[in-house]
Amino acid sequence: xxxxxxxxxxxxxxxxxxxxxxxxxxxxxxxxxxxxxxxxxxxxxxxxxxxxxxxxxxxxxxxxxxxxxxxxxxxxxxxxxxxxxxxxxxxxxxxxxxxxxxxxxxxxxxxxx
Amino acid sequence: xxxxxxxxxxxxxxxxxxxxxxxxxxxxxxxxxxxxxxxxxxxxxxxxxxxxxxxxxxxxxxxxxxxxxxxxxxxxxxxxxxxxxxxxxxxxxxxxxxxxxxxxxxxxxxxxxx
Numbered sequence: 001x002x003x004x005x006x007x008x009x010x011x012x013x014x015x016x017x018x019x020x021x022x023x024x025x026x027x028x029x030x031x032x033x034x035x036x037x038x039x040x041x042x043x044x045x046x047x048x049x050x051x052x053x054x055x056x057x058x059x060x061x062x063x064x065x066x067x068x069x070x071x072x073x074x075x076x077x078x079x080x081x082x083x084x085x086x087x088x089x090x091x092x093x094x095x096x097x098x099x100x101x102x103x104x105x106x107x108x109x110x111x112x113x
Numbered sequence: 114x115x116x117x118x119x120x121x122x123x124x125x126x127x128x129x130x131x132x133x134x135x136x137x138x139x140x141x142x143x144x145x146x147x148x149x150x151x152x153x154x155x156x157x158x159x160x161x162x163x164x165x166x167x168x169x170x171x172x173x174x175x176x177x178x179x180x181x182x183x184x185x186x187x188x189x190x191x192x193x194x195x196x197x198x199x200x201x202x203x204x205x206x207x208x209x210x211x212x213x214x215x216x217x218x219x220x221x222x223x224x225x226x227x
Contacts, residue, residue: 041220043117044203046217101146103148103155
């Protein structure tokens with residue numbers, strides 16, 4: 001069965017600092033992996049996705065993630081945090097891409113001025 | 114190009130009642146998935162509809178049912194509401210032929226069960 005574990009329910013960084021949100025997955029087949037962002041009272045917006053192409057995936061708003069099969073990880077990073085990055089971030093896995101998608105519990109990112 | 118739309122935005126029901134939530138997919142999309150997001154948790158997959166049939170289902174009881182119409186819009190029905198059904202219900206649409214492509218999410222319907 002697939003599963004996603006996001007390490008840290010809350011992460012706090014200073015504006016301009018590195019953002020690192022951790023995600024580990026479990027899947028019996030090569031997975032499709034996603035990062036979504038959710039702002040208060042809104043739906044989910046896709047930041048980036050991994051679908052077995054390049055292991056380093058670049059997304060919107062300066063975010064990127066690296067697929068590491070040996071570590072079963074797909075951590076999300078951004079070199080310099082901006083106040084507008086404050087939101088809830090969800091890592092997700094799908095075996096077939098577009099079918100049943102399993103989400104992690106989420107990590108709330110706080111950005112301090 | 115209209116994105117995924119959901120109605121209503123908010124809904125308050127009492128235990129035991131029934132509720133219907135509606136979703137219109139992004140233009141050109143033919144697949145609709147429904148998710149339940151309880152407060153402070155990640156979305157949980159309820160089911161997915163394609164060609165007017167339920168194609169895959171998560172771990173939700175039969176009280177949760179759905180429908181997809183010929184225009185690809187979809188409804189989520191929940192019978193015999195429980196307090197634990199209070200959540201944000203998200204609809205996502207995608208295009209079957211691009212299976213690995215992005216799911217586009219709507220803003221959700223906030224259901225409160227009293």
